[in-house]
Amino acid sequence: MTRCAACRSRRIKCHSDCILSPYFPSNDPERFASVHKIYTAGHVARMLQQLPVHLRAEAADALYYEAQCRIRDPVYGSVGVISQLHQLICDAQRQLAKAQAEVACFNAQGEEATTQLQ
Amino acid sequence: LLQLPRNMSANPSSSAGPSGSSSGGGNSSGVGGGPCGACKFLRRKCVTGCIFAPYFDSEQGAAHFAAVHKVFGASNVSKLLLHIPVQKRLDAVVTICYEAQARLRDPVYGCVAHIFALQQQVVNLQAELSYLQAHLATLELPTPPPAPPPPQPHIAPPPLSISDLPTTSCLPATYDLSSLFDPMLQPSWTMQSRPVDPRQFAGGSRAPAEMSGGGDLQELARELLHRHGSPPVPCNEGSHMPPNSR
Numbered sequence: 001m002t003r004c005a006a007c008r009s010r011r012i013k014c015h016s017d018c019i020l021s022p023y024f025p026s027n028d029p030e031r032f033a034s035v036h037k038i039y040t041a042g043h044v045a046r047m048l049q050q051l052p053v054h055l056r057a058e059a060a061d062a063l064y065y066e067a068q069c070r071i072r073d074p075v076y077g078s079v080g081v082i083s084q085l086h087q088l089i090c091d092a093q094r095q096l097a098k099a100q101a102e103v104a105c106f107n108a109q110g111e112e113a114t115t116q117l118q
Numbered sequence: 119l120l121q122l123p124r125n126m127s128a129n130p131s132s133s134a135g136p137s138g139s140s141s142g143g144g145n146s147s148g149v150g151g152g153p154c155g156a157c158k159f160l161r162r163k164c165v166t167g168c169i170f171a172p173y174f175d176s177e178q179g180a181a182h183f184a185a186v187h188k189v190f191g192a193s194n195v196s197k198l199l200l201h202i203p204v205q206k207r208l209d210a211v212v213t214i215c216y217e218a219q220a221r222l223r224d225p226v227y228g229c230v231a232h233i234f235a236l237q238q239q240v241v242n243l244q245a246e247l248s249y250l251q252a253h254l255a256t257l258e259l260p261t262p263p264p265a266p267p268p269p270q271p272h273i274a275p276p277p278l279s280i281s282d283l284p285t286t287s288c289l290p291a292t293y294d295l296s297s298l299f300d301p302m303l304q305p306s307w308t309m310q311s312r313p314v315d316p317r318q319f320a321g322g323s324r325a326p327a328e329m330s331g332g333g334d335l336q337e338l339a340r341e342l343l344h345r346h347g348s349p350p351v352p353c354n355e356g357s358h359m360p361p362n363s364r
Contacts, residue, residue, distance in 0.1 A: 017261060038198075040191050047189075055226045062230040066217060074198060075206045078229055079213040086234035092243035099250040106257040 005032035006041050019045050023060035031064055038067040155179025160192060169199050173211040182215050189218040 004021035007014035009032055014021060022042065024032040035044050044063060048056045070077035132330060153164035157172030164171060169352075174183045186195055202210050220229035227234070 011336060013334050038190065038194065040194055043189065043191055047221075052226055059226045062227045065230055066221075066228060070198075070217075074202055076208045076213050077217060078233060081233055082229065082236060085233065085240060089236065089243060092240060092247060096243060096247050096250065099247060102254055103250060103257065106254070109245055 002026050005029045006036070006045075009033065010041060016090065019048055019056075023057060034067040034071060035060075035063050038070050039063060057086070126325045152176050155181075156183040156187075156192065159183045159187065169196055173208060182219075185218040185222055186214055190214065 003014035003026060004018055005022075005024040005026050006020035007018060008026055009029065020032070024035075035041075039047075044060075045118060047063070048059060051059055066078045069081055073080045076083070141319065152158075152164075153176060154168055154171035155176050156170035157164035157168060158176050159180045170183065174180065183192075186192075190198075197212060198214070201208050217229050220232065224231050
């Protein structure tokens with residue numbers, strides 16, 4: 001049986017009931033390396049163990065994403081992404097308010113023109 | 119909560135130490151000396167220069183460190199902090215605590231749930247903006263414009279997957295920890311009125327102002343930012359952004 005990335009990294013036998021195997025395949029060693037660096041394999045295994053089986057894939061993906069964020073930005077991690085999304089939201093809201101004001105302006109001009117014609 | 123050195127500077131005191139440390143100095147190993155919150159939790163001697171001491175006081179810091187240790191492990195966090203400049207370690211500890219708490223509250227998605235919610239907001243706002251801009255373009259035409267397109271029916275966007283999430287490299291690089299506690303932009307889990315036992319976070323001596331699930335994290339971020347001299351400014355008031363932290 002091909003060892004999963006986790007067991008290959010730890011140089012141990014990969015048993016059929018390895019909890020990490022479904023989520024850290026051997027063909028993607030970087031995925032496991034990321035989560036191991038930030039959380040360690042033991043913590044990841046324990047966190048997945050505590051979840052229902054049907055939720056573990058999503059949890060593994062989320063852990064991988066957060067680990068990647070932390071590796072790329074050791075200070076802010078995924079909070080950096082949160083902060084930047086907040087900024088995008090602020091910018092979009094400002095632009096939206098501006099566009100809404102412009103539409104209101106056009107509508108007001110249209111109504112004024114209609115009134116003058118009557 | 120996290121305790122900062124009394125004389126806040128880029129270099130927190132390195133004299134954090136065991137019971138002999140003076141409370142008049144800058145060390146943060148707890149009131150009247152003693153182990154820092156991390157060492158208290160780990161039940162080990164808090165040595166001089168303990169990397170956790172400036173950030174986890176002996177009273178409430180232990181509770182925060184418990185979450186960090188459960189998710190990341192003390193050794194990992196120690197290694198992480200060692201590779202970060204001292205003046206950035208406070209921010210790192212805040213964000214690590216935030217992620218740890220988020221992970222404990224939502225064992226599946228952690229703070230990715232928050233990112234999902236924000237990303238969805240961005241998508242919705244951009245869709246609305248696109249529609250309005252198209253509408254404006256028709257209004258600006260000199261000839262009588264055709265009837266504006268009917269409002270698009272609300273079509274639920276496809277569910278986001280983690281692969282759709284942004285990375286820091288594709289977003290503008292400004293960091294503002296005050297975003298952690300903007301109540302208008304928090305995901306549903308922080309707005310839910312989950313009863314929180316204050317003893318879980320505050321050692322029984324202090325209750326956060328908000329008892330919702332994310333209130334203590336918001337209180338944490340707010341207090342640290344206030345001490346750091348970066349008060350929160352809501353984005354709808356036309357704030358100036360703090361300088362780029364990088």
